[in-house]
Amino acid sequence: MDQVDRKILNLLQENSKITIKELSAKLNLSTTPIFERIKRLEKEGVISNYVAILDKDKIGKKLTAFIHISLSNHTRDAVDEFARVVIQHDEVKACYHVTGSSDFLLKIMVEDMEAYNTYIQDKLAVAPYLGKVESRFSLSARKDTHMFRL
Structure with missing residues (x-):
């Protein structure tokens, strides 16, 4: 895992709905290598899932x-x-x-x-x-x- 992988992972943790195009702009890389890196990170199990994080108060779990x-x-x-x-x-x-x-x-x-x-x-x-x-x-x-x- 190199520095670019780490940057991708940090950005995905902040917003897992970020698009490849948005990642490309933030990292100053073309979309294809970013897509390939994400797929590799998923395949290796570094990225195990994408989830919605709910506000516990708004769903009544106070x-x-x-x-x-x-x-x-x-x-x-x-x-x-x-x-x-x-x-x-x-x-x-x-x-x-x-x-x-x-x-x-x-x-x-x-x-x-x-x-x-x-x-x-x-x-x-x-x-x-x-x-x-x-x-x-x-x-x-x-x-x-x-x-x-x-």
């Missing part, structure tokens, strides 16, 4: 919670089974298997405290090998990005 989970069983099968179940929950936006005093860290986004409570009682509480649950709630997001500045 509450973000970070849930620390300790499992009751720490075998590989228990860890895998717990993860397999929770990653299917629509509320879960990120699921990390972590080190430290907890085993997993979940980031969930829901409408409000009532929806959070429903999630905990109806979905998380019945997940296999669930032990201890500790939640923390976001007061504000000072930074929340998907971008990697290259």
Whole structure:
């Protein structure tokens, strides 16, 4: 990956709808090499997807919670089974298997405290090998990005 690839990737991360023609003008290159570079980056898996990033407030997901989970069983099968179940929950936006005093860290986004409570009682509480649950709630997001500045 060279400097031109990095510039293309930075511009695509800012606006994935930017046209090849617009990229060409910004990078002072013809359209064909830019198109070929993007196709190569896609084929190599550097670009894994193009998505629309929604405004969580405008779609009613006003509450973000970070849930620390300790499992009751720490075998590989228990860890895998717990993860397999929770990653299917629509509320879960990120699921990390972590080190430290907890085993997993979940980031969930829901409408409000009532929806959070429903999630905990109806979905998380019945997940296999669930032990201890500790939640923390976001007061504000000072930074929340998907971008990697290259």
